[in-house]
Every structure is written in C-alpha cells, then in structure tokens.
C-alpha cells in the first residue's frame with residue numbers, strides 16, 4: 001500500500017515525500033527530473049523517472065505498485081514562463097493531469113491531493129482571500145490550475161474520484177536541518193533570490209514594481225513554510241481516507257509581507273546589507289495576495305508551526321549556506 005507522489009523530486013514534493021516517509025508511509029515517487037533533483041528524493045522511497053504525459057509509463061507504475069492515493073505536484077512551473085508560452089504550459093500542466101486522472105480511474109485509485117494556487121484568484125477585490133472568493137486568474141499559471149480543479153470536479157461527478165485541492169500562497173523555507181531545500185534553475189522566487197544576494201552570489205535584488213496600490217508600493221504576499229505545507233498534504237490524505245467529500249483549501253498565514261518587508265526580514269536574519277533597486281513591474285503579478293486558512297484549520301485540523309517570517313527565512317538561509325550551489329546534480 002503506497003502513496004504516489006508525482007513531482008517528488010521538486011521543491012514541495014521532496015519535502016512532502018520526506019515527511020510521509022518519516023511517518024512510516026510507503027512512497028512511490030514519479031518525476032521526469034526536468035526541474036527536480038534526484039538528490040532531493042528521500043532514499044527510502046521507490047523512484048520512477050518518467051513524464052506524466054507518457055501514458056504507457058504511468059500505466060506501468062500503477063500496474064507495478066499498489067497505489068492507494070496520489071499526491072500530485074508535477075509540472076508545477078513558473079508564472080513568468082506561463083506568460084511567455086501559455087500553450088506549452090497548458091500542455092505540460094493540464095494534459096499531464098488528464099493522463100494522471102484517467103490512469104487513476106482505470107486502476108481504481110480514487111484519492112487525490114493536488115497543488116493548486118493563490119494565482120487562481122488573480123487580483124482579488126477583498127483580503128483575506130477565502131474559498132468563496134471568485135477565481136479569476138490573471139496569468140496562464142493560475143488558469144491552468146483552475147482548469148485542473150474543474151477537471152477533478154468532473155472526475156468526481158462521473159467516476160467518484162475524490163480530491164483535495166490545496167491552494168498555496170507563497171511557499172518558502174526548507175527542512176530545518178538544511179538537508180533539502182529550494183533549488184530552481186533559473187531561480188525566480190523572491191526569498192531564494194534575496195538570499196543569493198545576501199550570500200554574495202548576486203550583486204543586487206531587483207524589486208518588480210514600486211507603484212502598486214499597497215502601503216509601500218511593492219507587492220504583498222502571504223508566506224507559508226514548506227514543512228507546514230507538507231503537513232497539510234498529509235492531513236488532506238487523512239481527510240480523504242476518512243471518506244470525506246472532495247474539497248479545496250487555501251493555505252496561507254493570513255499575514256501579508258511586502259517585498260520590501262521581506263528584504264528587511266532577510267537583512268535581520270543574515271546580517272547582510274542586501275542592496276536592491278526598484279525595477280519595472282512583472283506582467284501578471286497581482287498586487288496583493290493574502291489567504292484566510294480558517295477552513296483548512298477547521299476541517300483538516302491544519303496547525304502550521306511557522307508563524308514568523310524571520311523563522312521561515314532562517315530555514316531557507318540554513319539551506320542556502322550549506323548548499324551554495326544548490327543540489328550537486330544540476
């Protein structure tokens with residue numbers, strides 16, 4: 001009896017795999033290693049290298065393993081990339097998801113937890129964003145995830161495939177012991193870039209936009225620690241195993257930090273000056289994203305442990321310092 005983790009070599013997938021194994025769960029990881037790292041995958045899992053869009057490959061894994069549920073992270077790429085190549089992006093994200101759903105149904109695997117995103121809400125009118133807030137994405141990344149939520153809905157209606165969509169806000173941090181962490185190529189996320197500046201790997205930070213309708217003019221985001229997210233996935237699996245209905249949850253901290261506040265917090269953590277300049281806005285960026293996670297707390301009993309932005313950044317800093325070049329494989 002195993003849990004399949006797609007994208008288990010990626011940032012959030014590797015932390016969740018690690019946590020599942022810590023809890024004694026048997027884990028099968030599927031990853032095409034396009035952006036993931038083999039070295040990030042807990043060695044106690046069974047690893048299959050391949051692409052979700054490859055039906056024959058996926059069928060083989062389901063035939064070979066006794067999968068009871070799937071946690072799907074794979075093909076979760078970047079906002080900027082999705083703006084530049086939307087069709088390629090939909091092919092990767094949405095087509096891969098359809099193949100996964102169909103293969104699950106064919107093998108009578110009916111429990112699915114998958115990554116959705118704050119980006120499905122776009123430029124929300126009111127903060128914090130709840131599960132009732134209208135979903136109107138402003139970029140293909142958010143759109144691709146919204147479509148996945150709808151695919152899952154119809155797979156439930158027609159085939160009884162029960163699912164939980166977890167809409168992450170901004171994920172950050174690393175496992176506290178620094179053994180696994182965030183390593184994207186190229187890196188586009190704010191906190192790892194800020195820490196690259198702190199460690200001298202980059203000369204300065206560019207802050208994308210200083211004229212947003214926020215208190216200091218820079219974007220406001222809600223940061224969640226990656227280990228707290230990992231816990232949420234495990235609770236979502238428990239929720240499905242207990243027989244509950246399909247559901248979607250927002251995962252954030254109800255607190256927003258502006259990009260300038262992140263720089264300030266990172267200066268406090270690292271003691272480095274972290275020079276920055278205000279640059280042009282990045283297309284597709286909503287000005288503010290803050291989540292209400294009351295539903296996840298109530299229904300999933302999610303109790304995030306990291307409630308302090310400096311503590312979150314400190315774990316990412318431990319990882320950055322111990323792995324200045326990231327994982328050794330890329």
Ligand SMILES: O=c1ccn([C@@H]2O[C@H](COP(=O)(O)OP(=O)(O)O[C@H]3O[C@H](CO)[C@@H](O)[C@H](O)[C@H]3O)[C@@H](O)[C@H]2O)c(=O)[nH]1
Pocket residue numbers: 077078079116117118119168169170171188189190191193205206207208209219220221259282285289
């Ligand atoms: O060099 C940089 C990098 C980022 N930013 C800004 O920092 C903020 C955060 O950006 P980033 O770390 O790229 O995260 P988001 O674009 O907010 O997107 C993240 O958060 C989304 C939900 O909010 C998730 O869905 C995405 O997967 C995840 O990449 C934004 O205002 C960016 O414009 C900069 O100013 N300079």
